[in-house]
């Protein structure tokens with residue numbers, strides 16, 4: 001109980017802010033170690049990292065929160081609050097590990113259960129390790145009609161382009177959600193659709209070790225490669 005009370009006091013985890021016009025939330029999905037955070041190997045200590053970025057699009061300033069997790073992927077599933085109010089999703093796999101590509105289908109399925117219509121893209125990361133892969137085709141994205149990017153988080157190839165395009169799509173989606181479920185959820189506070197960080201019942205439904213839930217690191221990153 002004490003921990004839940006503490007969570008309520010962390011302003012960054014108050015998801016109501018994403019209702020404001022100038023705020024978007026973009027989430028990252030993918031297996032562990034595909035390079036979502038582009039950090040050197042380290043213990044997955046923090047459940048949640050928010051990378052804050054300010055983007056200028058058509059003379060408008062947009063505050064972007066990139067949500068990134070470490071650790072929860074091991075459960076092959078994310079906590080519902082991770083998806084809550086997200087405006088776009090970046091799905092990442094590692095071109096050197098086939099399993100991470102195969103698992104995209106699972107991540108995508110879970111994403112669509114929570115967020116049926118938000119813009120999503122597929123990122124093939126680590127192309128610096130094998131440039132030849134860019135000759136290959138990866139059909140998952142095509143099959144689902146998703147934009148696809150060959151990226152190297154290590155050397156920066158396509159990273160800024162991908163982020164800019166996804167921010168733009170997140171803003172467009174927010175201005176004109178095609179997602180009926182999403183609109184309904186924003187209007188009604190259905191059980192399970194408000195900020196799940198505040199709802200202990202949901203913790204019981206999908207238990208998460210407290211150290212993952214209650215530790216988080218807030219980063220200020222103006223650098224897209226951060």
Ligand SMILES: Nc1nc2c(ncn2[C@@H]2O[C@H](COP(=O)(O)OP(=O)(O)OP(=O)(O)O)[C@@H](O)[C@H]2O)c(=O)[nH]1
Nearest residue numbers: 032033034035036037038039041070126152153154
């Ligand atoms: N060669 C190469 N290595 C990369 C690239 N991006 C990340 N890595 C390496 O891949 C490993 C995993 O990167 P992370 O960013 O921690 O991966 P993650 O997906 O965030 O993993 P979790 O936080 O555990 O979910 C690290 O050793 C990175 O240095 C890349 O573009 N090229």
Ligand SMILES: [Mg+2]
Nearest residue numbers: 036037069070
């Ligand atoms: Mg990470």
